[in-house]
């Protein structure tokens with residue numbers, strides 16, 4: 083919120099600006115931190131479909147330092163015991179093709195190679211993949227809903243959403259039940275196509291979910307995602323975007339609400355490596371209760387070839403109680419001087435008592451006033467969900483989370 | 489007839505080096521239908537009095553009493569006070585991101601009236617009240633106080649006064665930061681509410697300017713955390729010509 087202060091949490095940000103071929107990096111304005119890796123680190127980092135190509139993380143690695151490895155039930159080091167994958171059900175309007183395929187399907191892995199050990203683990207271990215195809219120019223008007231329900235076991239998943247050129251698609255990924263789950267989701271957005279994804283992580287208590295999304299965005303294509311993470315003991319999502327051709331337009335929104343003991347982590351990476359693409363990132367989180375923990379990493383890389391890039395990312399966190407901790411690390415690396423715009427903002431603030439007083443002074447009881455403020459805090463992101471019923475359901479879920487603390 | 493009674497009120501705030509007493513024995517009775525002006529220099533404790541009546545958690549009452557029709561106001565929560573009929577128009581209204589004016593007003597009216605106003609009547613009621621305050625209808629869709637000009641904030645406060653119809657209204661420097669036009673519009677709003685005869689008004693101000701539009705029945709001079717002199721409207725004229733020096737030893741105009 084406007085009056086948020088940087089208190090009670092670590093908030094770090096950096097902008098590295100580097101001309102192609104220039105030797106060093108400059109720290110960005112007002113951020114006070116250099117990037118911790120060379121700008122081309124991602125090009126040389128491990129990328130593989132095989133889990134054995136990745137070292138087991140121990141917690142000091144940059145990508146893992148915020149994550150409670152001991153709570154991952156062995157998804158990161160191979161000590162997990164696989165019992166069974168969650169059930170996946172798909173509701174799709176006419177014209178959309180839904181298939182369940184084996185590991186040898188030629189369409190697997192087209193969006194991008196895993197760059198994370200758990201993503202590679204999921205890739206190495208899943209048995210069946212779901213492929214949802216929107217043939218070219220199809221615009222069904224109704225969303226596809228992919229329901230993933232955990233039944234208590236440890237499992238792996240793979241989903242491909244392939245949107246043909248000039249098709250217009252809305253896909254809801256609805257995760258629930260109890261699971262220990264790692265998966266890869268590939269979004270292929272064809273030239274001129276539009277894909278909107280709403281991914282809801284509302285797992286039962288005791289669940290662990292490590293999810294990896296890669297969107298490959300075609301020429302003049304539009305990709306919008308809204309990530310809503312509410313339930314689960316540990317949820318770590320890694321949404322990535324790569325561009326195939328100029329003219330791509332990407333909006334990544336997110337909402338998360340961490341209760342006592344929950345660890346909710348979102349690590350975004352937008353890789354601008356072609357000219358004239360646009361990206362907007364806005365994630366908002368609320369935290370309440372002892373050891374409620376959120377991590378937000380926003381990596382945006384504008385490579386030398388990506389002239390005319392326009393990017394902005396924002397993360398805001400609202401600490402509703404003592405004992406919660408939000409880490410927020412926007413990280414913008416720029417390797418070309420020819421950009422249209424680049425910026426980031428990050429703030430973490432306590433619940434504003436002055437707002438509460440103002441509303442109460444108008445007769446509104448304290449718990450209702452808190453609801454209004456939290457609803458207001460999330461409103462601009464939730465408003466991005468164009469499905470009114472889902473929007474209302476999520477707001478109600480957020481309010482239910484809030485009730486727990488009032 | 490509603491009566492707000494303040495007796496020997498002492499209030500402290502938590503300062504860096506421990507509690508600091510700001511109000512040092514305030515005595516005041518405001519009855520429905522009356523308008524009292526409280527005039528005092530900057531820092532004399534006027535806002536502290538206003539906030540203490542409304543129940544702001546930053547202010548600690550260390551002695552005395554505040555009652556509304558005999559009910560102990562000090563034991564009520566902030567929202568209970570508002571529902572009991574107290575209203576504070578704030579000197580610095582607070583921004584509430586993501587909450588629209590229309591949602592805010594309806595939520596407040598529902599709380600204060602004890603039931604949700606009928607939608608059709610309510611829309612009309614708000615629209616007419618906004619028209620009278622010369623507020624554009626688009627205002628209702630903006631977020632509460634977000635990006636409002638000084639004048640818009642004060643109109644919005646008076647809009648709430650008109651809609652919530654309290655028994656006792658405390659207006660804390662509603663005139664500050666207003667140009668002549670806005671001051672007139674806002675004052676007319678206050679006068680419309682006063683003309684119902686159903687409200688007691690505590691008009692807090694530093695300057696006499698607003699008293700040309702809103703005629704008080706009583707004027708109190710506030711200095712050093714208490715009322716140091718009370719009188720009729722003529723007291724304001726005296727302050728206008730002589731300033732606060734006689735009360736504070738410091739030259740400051742009113």
Ligand SMILES: Nc1ncnc2c1ncn2[C@@H]1O[C@H](COP(=O)(O)OP(=O)(O)O)[C@@H](O)[C@H]1O
Nearest residue numbers: 501502503510529530531532533534535536546
């Ligand atoms: N929260 C606070 N902490 C410390 N001092 C305060 C606080 N609020 C008010 N004061 C002090 O109390 C005195 C009275 O303030 P205030 O009631 O705002 O006066 P006025 O409204 O008459 O200008 C001032 O000296 C001010 O600095």
Ligand SMILES: [Mg+2]
Nearest residue numbers: 534535579661
């Ligand atoms: Mg004041």
